[in-house]
Amino acid sequence: MAGVLSRLLCARSVAVTSGCSFNQFKNQFISRLPKGANLSGVFLFPTNSASGYYYDKRRRRFYRAYNNVISESAVKRILRSFENVFKEMGYVKPKRTYGPVFENRGSQLTFSALGQKAPLGLKQKWHPDQRKRLKIRKLLKPRLPEFEISIGGTTSIDVTRKGVNKTLCVPRLMKRLHVKLDEMLFIGDALFKGGNDYIMKSSGVKCIPVSGPQETKRLLERIIDTNGT
Numbered sequence: 103m104a105g106v107l108s109r110l111l112c113a114r115s116v117a118v119t120s121g122c123s124f125n126q127f128k129n130q131f132i133s134r135l136p137k138g139a140n141l142s143g144v145f146l147f148p149t150n151s152a153s154g155y156y157y158d159k160r161r162r163r164f165y166r167a168y169n170n171v172i173s174e175s176a177v178k179r180i181l182r183s184f185e186n187v188f189k190e191m192g193y194v195k196p197k198r199t200y201g202p203v204f205e206n207r208g209s210q211l212t213f214s215a216l217g218q219k220a221p222l223g224l225k226q227k228w229h230p231d232q233r234k235r236l237k238i239r240k241l242l243k244p245r246l247p248e249f250e251i252s253i254g255g256t257t258s259i260d261v262t263r264k265g266v267n268k269t270l271c272v273p274r275l276m277k278r279l280h281v282k283l284d285e286m287l288f289i290g291d292a293l294f295k296g297g298n299d300y301i302m303k304s305s306g307v308k309c310i311p312v313s314g315p316q317e318t319k320r321l322l323e324r325i326i327d328t329n330g331t
Contacts, residue, residue, distance in 0.1 A: 103315060104134045106322050111140040113326065117275055119147035119268045121254030121298065123207045124155060124166075132164075145278070150252060151270035152209035152262045156278070168274070170209045170266050176249075180211050180261050183245040187238055196228075209266070213238075215257040225256040232296065235259055253298050268298075269305040283307055289318060 110116060118131060127146050135141070146155040146164060155164040172180075181204060187193070201219030205212045215234075216224055229235070238259060239251050250267050254260040275286065283306045290299030293311040302309055312318045 103319055104136060104139075106319055106326070108136045108139040109326050110322055111143045115143040115145065115275075115279055117145040117147060117271060119151045119271050121150050121210070121212060121252070121258060121260045122148055123205070123210075124148045124153065124164075127155075128164075145271070145275060147268075147271040147274075149207050149210035149212075150250075150254070150260055150262055150266065151268050151274075152266045154271065154274055170263050172206075172209065172211060172261075172263060177206055177211055180246060180249070183242055184213060184238075186245065187241040190241060191237060193234070193238070200224075209262060211261045212254065213259045213261075214255075220257065222256070228257050236296065252301070253296065255298070267301050269301055272305045272307055289321060291318070 107116060118127065120127070122130070124146065127148050131146075132141070132144070141157045141164075142159050144157055147153070148155070153169040154167045156167050157163070158165050184204070188195070196216055199217035199220070201214075201217040203214055203217055205214070205218055212218075214220070215228055232253060235253050235257075239253065242251050242259075242261075246261065248264050250260075250262045250264060252260050252262075252267060272283075272286070275281065276283070286307045288299075288302045288305075288307045288309045289312055290297075290302060290309065291312050291314055292299040293303065293309050294300060299309075310321065312321060
């Protein structure tokens with residue numbers, strides 16, 4: 103996958119938006135790209151586009167272009183709301199967790215049911231139908247009307263400031279790259295209703311659903327083979 107992305111970067115700019123933190127982007131994505139990859143063509147939008155990072159070619163590092171920080175008082179209120187919801191719905195916390203269950207990422211507060219460092223296999227078994235998280239989100243919304251609350255990853259719920267979601271990267275990229283909506287393409291594995299990519303359909307960008315990494319890789323290879331078109 104890293105090799106395919108490196109080849110794609112020779113023809114097109116690549117933006118990545120996710121509920122992950124910037125450090126996760128660096129460790130799980132940037133560090134895996136081959137040496138010499140065109141990082142100038144990479145745009146990172148962690149915490150569901152609540153913040154954005156662009157590459158400074160001269161300094162050879164990514165810098166933060168913007169950030170929508172959640173205040174400390176708001177973080178405390180969000181945490182209280184989670185605890186009240188847990189009590190209301192009789193939520194049973196896992197006996198064992200891996201790493202922090204709540205993480206303040208600056209522009210986003212993330213709840214991970216099994217902890218940030220839980221093995222993927224355990225995360226996938228926790229509740230694949232999303233019912234628990236959907237119920238938590240439903241009960242949180244009236245308590246936190248000035249925030250965006252979205253389902254992220256396999257066990258996470260992300261909270262950002264109102265109006266801050268994955269679509270925020272679209273106008274930023276249009277301005278930065280001087281491109282139009284019909285020149286952009288979004289690829290995601292959760293474009294179904296209720297999925298963490300579904301919001302992108304409202305952006306006006308063409309969206310292509312994929313089932314996972316292998317289908318994504320095949321799609322990117324087709325784009326490369328057709329000269330990036």
